[in-house]
Amino acid sequence: MNTPIAKTCFVGVDIGTTNVKALALPPDLSRELAHASRPVETLNPQAGYAEQDPEQIWSAFADVMAEVSREVARAGYEISHIAFSTAMHSLLAMDENGKPLSHAIIWSDNRAEPQAAELRGLRADLGRAIYEQTGIPMHPMIPLCKLAWLREHDPRLLRRAAHFGTIKEFLWHKLTGHFEVDYSMATSTGLFDATRLTWSDLALNYAGVRANQLSTPVPTTHQRPLQATVVGGRTGLAETVSLLIGASDGCLANLGAGAIKRGTTTLTIGTSGAIRQTVRKPLRDEQGRLFCYILDDDYFVVGGPTNNGGNVLEWLTEKLTQQDTTTLLAEAETIAPGSDGLLFLPYLQGERAPLWDAHVRGAYLHVDWQHTRAHFVRAALEGVLFNMLSINELLMKETGPTRVIHANGGFAQSRFWVQMLADMAGVPVRLNASNESGSMGGILLTMKAIGLVKTLDEAAKLVAFGETFEPDPKRHRAYQQVFAKWQAGLGKNT
Structure with missing residues (x-):
């Protein structure tokens, strides 16, 4: 007896500050096939600091995907695409294999206030020039200022790290084996020239890092297959799954x-x-x-x-x-x-x-x-x-x-x-109708990427x-x- 071919569905994953969530919908968006969530802890080692353990986030993601995979299978579906919506402004150091060398410093961390104040005050002309290139205000939340803080307070880590990136880049590397970042997340770093779609020499010089320490920028519709080492295993994901890099949580919340x-x-x-x-x-x-x-x-x-x-x-x-x-x-x-x-x-x-x-x-x-x-x-x-x-x-x-x-x-x-x-x-x-706008935005971006809708205006009409x-x-x-x-x-x- 032949096994029926499962219908395919899309999953939007939202890597937030307090939770990792995922939503699964069929291509017609007619009903929720699965939903799962796991909490994420924020650490405050001292006043003004806010950090998260990237391995805990990976663990939460793996548990969420395993649960969604089981629910989707029970409904007679299989996952064809997973798209990522991720909180902005995190920064962690990694070695050449993507292993974390630090906790992720997240958006609410204020340790880099002196560096942000410098770019708004004594070096306001530089801050303004970087803002014009990158489109993000000078504030301690942004990786630009966090890297400048590391340059002054932990230069050893700055030299030791082969790679700096966001939580999304850490997860993307574990899933695909590639250091890549979407244009949306890149523009949230304060390091990315949003007109030329490349890393800003002006910002890199101030931050004290090289372009080869950062990920390769790619469009938000960029796709990769799962690397073999993560097929099955704890996530329960099949080798047929295609990963869409997606965008920042703010951008996808608007679309969703x-x-x-x-x-x-x-x-x-x-x-x-x-x-x-x-x-x-x-x-x-x-x-x-x-x-x-x-x-x-x-x-x-x-x-x-x-x-x-x-x-x-x-x-x-x-x-x-x-x-x-x-x-x-x-x-x-x-x-x-x-x-x-x-x-x-x-x-x-x-x-x-x-x-x-x-x-x-x-x-x-x-x-x-x-x-x-x-x-x-x-x-x-x-x-x-x-x-x-x-x-x-x-x-x-x-x-x-x-x-x-x-x-x-x-x-x-x-x-x-x-x-x-x-x-x-x-x-x-x-x-x-759904309060999961980030996950929904990821699904709609997937539909545009694979040609089910021609434009994001058309996608937004499906909400x-x-x-x-x-x-x-x-x-x-x-x-x-x-x-x-x-x-x-x-x-x-x-």
């Missing part, structure tokens, strides 16, 4: 959210957050405050990231109130918009956009006798969104007005918080949506006044 057209803004709040638009030509902010990453041929994602998103809610629950999230959100909902004058600046972990200041810290303003725990919670939630909208003000100067927001990330699980966003922004807020939240005009007017006071308070506190 269906946010390709002008006027469509994506707002993501997980642990951190970002607000972005997809444009058809590279953009640069005159003051170097917005990023611009490559997504694909003639598609670029421009916007700004924040350090302070869901981590603020985590701080409220774990450190300020010792109450669960459900309780606090319910209490906050009883308070009127504007929190009776209480304002919150959400800079608990320094800030990227719009301030690009690793030293700035949060504050409650106008604290009054009448303010209760519920006020403090609502003001904090409002502060996170006010900060996001202040980034959007910078973005709209370059791209035009926001007409609709596509929202995703952990915050989208709170209808209350999403409605607050609609009321503040004064535009509709749409949720995706399914859930609920749309319409703004309340009365609350929007009230929030416009509060936002003006919040911005004034920000100016006095920074």
Whole structure:
């Protein structure tokens, strides 16, 4: 009796800061065939440091792929393609065989603040020139500044390492045997000339590394087969699987959210957050405050990231109130918009956009006798969104007005918080049917790479949506006044 030929499916893998996740869908995207997730630990060996163990991330990835492979097989499918969405700005040293010589220094690590400050201050002309080439603001998060920190504080590692790369490059090498990086991730390093599509001599000279210590840049649709050493084994992957290198999590979140057209803004709040638009030509902010990453041929994602998103809610629950999230959100909902004058600046972990200041810290303003725990919670939630909208003000100067927001990330699980966003922004807020926008973006990019769709515009039309939240005009007017006071308070506190 002949064994039936399994139907093929696509998998999008999202290597995030807190979890490694994977989503499997058939080519018609009609249903979820499998989903798996494993947590990733962040290490804080000293104040301002944030690191992750690349081997733990590999282990989480292997477990996720094994689980997805089993679920897909039970459904009568086999995996044909796997695409990667990965958190940006990590840096680890490796030997010539891809073995880690260090932990990965991740985006939230601030040890390179002196180097970033130098490129914004004493050597601002150099910082501006690098920004014009690379499209990424000078900040301690970027590998450019982290390498410069190593040059000063650990030159032995800089000399010893055969290779420097991101978490994606470490995983890609383990899977394929090649040191390669997609254009999207490369543009997030501060080392890549996004116009010439090659490593920037200007940035390399400052960082103190050579081009041959970095990966070969490739398009986001670049594919490789699995190398024989990882076929089967712990991952459960078959030799027929093709790997698509994919892009950064921010770029693929935009694609996976269906946010390709002008006027469509994506707002993501997980642990951190970002607000972005997809444009058809590279953009640069005159003051170097917005990023611009490559997504694909003639598609670029421009916007700004924040350090302070869901981590603020985590701080409220774990450190300020010792109450669960459900309780606090319910209490906050009883308070009127504007929190009776209480304002919150959400800079608990320094800030990227719009301030690009690793030293700035949060504050409650106008604290009054009448303010209760519920006020403090609502003001904090409002502060996170006010900060996001202040980034959007910078973005709209370059791209035009926001007409609709596509929202995703952990915050989208709170209808209350999403409605607050609609009321503040004064535009509709749409949720995706799937909250796994990074994985979905990887799958859509796969479909374009193999010819199932011709363009990313066509791919974005396949995205399914859930609920749309319409703004309340009365609350929007009230929030416009509060936002003006919040911005004034920000100016006095920074």
